[in-house]
Amino acid sequence: MRRKFITGFGGSAGTAVVTSDDAMLWTDSRYWNEANMQLDSSLWRLMKEGQPGVPTIIQFLGEKAKKKQEESRVDEETEKNKFRVGIDPFVFASSFADEYEKVIKKIAIEISGDDSLIIGELVPSDENLIDSIWGEDRPSIPFNHFRVHPLEYAGVSIAEKIAKIRDEMDSKQATMAVFSALDDVAYLFNIRCMGDVDTCPVGIAYATVTRDEVCLYCDSRKVESPSVQEHLFDVKIKPYQAIIEDIQRHVEEPGCSRKIWIDKSRSNLALVSIIPNTSLISSQNAITPMKACKNKQELEGMRRAHEFDGAAMANFISWLEETVVVQKKSVSEVEIDVSLTGFRSKQPGFLECSFPTIAGVGSNAAIVHYSAKPGHLMKYLDTSEPVLIDSGGQYIFGTTDVTRTWHFGNATDSFKDVYTRVLKGNIAVDNMVFPENTPGFVLDVIARQNLWEGQKDYGHGTGHGVGAALNVHEGPISISPRFGNQEGLKMGMVVSNEPGYYEDGVFGIRIENLLEIEDCNPDCTEKIDQTSVGKKKFLKFRKLTLIPIQQNLIDVKLLNEKELDWLDKYHKQVLEKISPLLEPKSLAMKWLKKSCRNIDRSNL
Numbered sequence: 001m002r003r004k005f006i007t008g009f010g011g012s013a014g015t016a017v018v019t020s021d022d023a024m025l026w027t028d029s030r031y032w033n034e035a036n037m038q039l040d041s042s043l044w045r046l047m048k049e050g051q052p053g054v055p056t057i058i059q060f061l062g063e064k065a066k067k068k069q070e071e072s073r074v075d076e077e078t079e080k081n082k083f084r085v086g087i088d089p090f091v092f093a094s095s096f097a098d099e100y101e102k103v104i105k106k107i108a109i110e111i112s113g114d115d116s117l118i119i120g121e122l123v124p125s126d127e128n129l130i131d132s133i134w135g136e137d138r139p140s141i142p143f144n145h146f147r148v149h150p151l152e153y154a155g156v157s158i159a160e161k162i163a164k165i166r167d168e169m170d171s172k173q174a175t176m177a178v179f180s181a182l183d184d185v186a187y188l189f190n191i192r193c194m195g196d197v198d199t200c201p202v203g204i205a206y207a208t209v210t211r212d213e214v215c216l217y218c219d220s221r222k223v224e225s226p227s228v229q230e231h232l233f234d235v236k237i238k239p240y241q242a243i244i245e246d247i248q249r250h251v252e253e254p255g256c257s258r259k260i261w262i263d264k265s266r267s268n269l270a271l272v273s274i275i276p277n278t279s280l281i282s283s284q285n286a287i288t289p290m291k292a293c294k295n296k297q298e299l300e301g302m303r304r305a306h307e308f309d310g311a312a313m314a315n316f317i318s319w320l321e322e323t324v325v326v327q328k329k330s331v332s333e334v335e336i337d338v339s340l341t342g343f344r345s346k347q348p349g350f351l352e353c354s355f356p357t358i359a360g361v362g363s364n365a366a367i368v369h370y371s372a373k374p375g376h377l378m379k380y381l382d383t384s385e386p387v388l389i390d391s392g393g394q395y396i397f398g399t400t401d402v403t404r405t406w407h408f409g410n411a412t413d414s415f416k417d418v419y420t421r422v423l424k425g426n427i428a429v430d431n432m433v434f435p436e437n438t439p440g441f442v443l444d445v446i447a448r449q450n451l452w453e454g455q456k457d458y459g460h461g462t463g464h465g466v467g468a469a470l471n472v473h474e475g476p477i478s479i480s481p482r483f484g485n486q487e488g489l490k491m492g493m494v495v496s497n498e499p500g501y502y503e504d505g506v507f508g509i510r511i512e513n514l515l516e517i518e519d520c521n522p523d524c525t526e527k528i529d530q531t532s533v534g535k536k537k538f539l540k541f542r543k544l545t546l547i548p549i550q551q552n553l554i555d556v557k558l559l560n561e562k563e564l565d566w567l568d569k570y571h572k573q574v575l576e577k578i579s580p581l582l583e584p585k586s587l588a589m590k591w592l593k594k595s596c597r598n599i600d601r602s603n604l
Helices: 002-007 029-038 057-071 094-112 129-137 158-172 182-189 226-231 242-252 287-292 296-326 333-345 362-366 413-430 441-453 561-581 587-595
Strands: 015-018 023-027 045-048 083-087 120-124 146-148 176-179 191-193 206-210 214-217 236-238 260-262 280-282 350-353 358-361 387-391 393-395 402-406 433-435 463-465 474-479 494-497 500-503 507-510 513-519 538-543
Touching: 002 015, 002 129, 015 057, 023 029, 029 045, 057 083, 057 094, 057 120, 094 120, 146 226, 158 176, 158 182, 158 206, 158 287, 176 182, 176 242, 182 191, 182 206, 182 287, 206 242, 214 242, 236 242, 242 260, 287 474, 296 333, 296 393, 296 402, 296 513, 296 561, 296 587, 333 350, 333 358, 333 387, 358 362, 362 387, 362 500, 362 507, 387 507, 402 507, 413 441, 413 494, 413 500, 413 507, 413 513, 413 538, 413 561, 441 474, 474 494, 561 587
Parallel strands: 023 045, 083 120, 176 260, 214 236, 260 280
Antiparallel strands: 015 023, 146 191, 176 206, 206 214, 350 393, 358 387, 387 402, 433 538, 463 474, 463 494, 494 513, 500 507, 513 538
């Protein structure tokens, strides 16, 4: 909210930097078009992350520190020579401070050969500088109630999770584990919340685990419900801000050595900075892998959510096609958004969208994270242009995320060519068999191969992890060209598969399914020696998304037999799973049967 208030940019990823003579916004390729439209170019410069010649924020700050040092007089006080960067320590991850310090030391060596020369520093502010400008108009911190996430969907009790965490703490000789990521807290306590963070079922809170105490730090109004109080009967509820004092007290307790385990990449600087280095254990926390590898009940909930989601989409797309093609009406992007949510809301267990719906007609679809609003940019769908719809639902038992590109008129041959290449990439990833712990970036090239053959590409990652009735974007895995993420793919993880292509000012194409990772040989009882080069545990994907792919946009001549068979098999699965959820003689059922027929191979 603060970034949007000061810059006007409303994308979900970006960082604003203001100096004495400049104002810049860093964001990645998904948001470049959106940022260009929302930023006042007379005040702000857009820094396109990943583009040649564009420094990272850390590199930029380092160069500023270097320039200030080189321009300073030798006889000036050292303190005046420092390049001071003000930040809110409750907003920035501790890892940001580590990266900044590393760059500053490197530059100090370049300048003087002495890494002890401090040429720059971060200055934590007691009050966020934006808040003092915003004043009384700033929205207050939300305190929506937590609700219990039932064990039938969570699969593992709080007590079992605490026991696993304490076992991990023992192995690391940690005396306290700190959790500050909101989805970690929600997962740990089997609680969910609606309203604190838009479309994310998490509440504002911290958590700590010691050998003899488990604490939840939050506004007391969030746990007023009798059912939640009963659910958390073994958990000590404390004020949100009390975590600072509790960490300090734990560190200073006399007796045995105190060690605090905290994931610096998922924790803010305010928490980490009060822990002495001698008491700090910095590594991935115990919840991250537990949460990423879904248990049996979580996976069953995800499958159930996708079945209901498929029924909602069948009702919606059949309505949309009827409205545009038969009734010859145009439908605004906003109406598409509202209508789709309306169809989802009729499904059992639906709570809210899992992210703001992206409904982009024609050129708006080239804006990767476009959000339609009434105004000059909003477009209307008819038979003349395609529409990209990326949407998802939060259900009591699972989370969905799906993208399809539709065209209810006559698509050009060039559009069909690109659409088919995107589809081939999706199928290629879906068909992959790979060793356990393969990093996601290894699979990314498979999704892009057919686009590359046509000298085309897309600027976003191919896949992200997805939570079970939790955040639709969940770490630690991804399928992306960013090879820095070495996290291995494991059984039980859920990941998106969403290659695409975007032609600025013309159209955008994306085809996205969610996939569950499963064992290739679930019935095998032989214990595999993982150190053997020839014998490894191999994994494959299982489709969760159950929504047809528009067949008349496919250039069948570009598909091989295996890919054609994949389409027929997938559509057979969709029909079998979704048809029982539709009225037998409904428009949706008619549309589903038509969309799931075997693909026409007569022209091959």
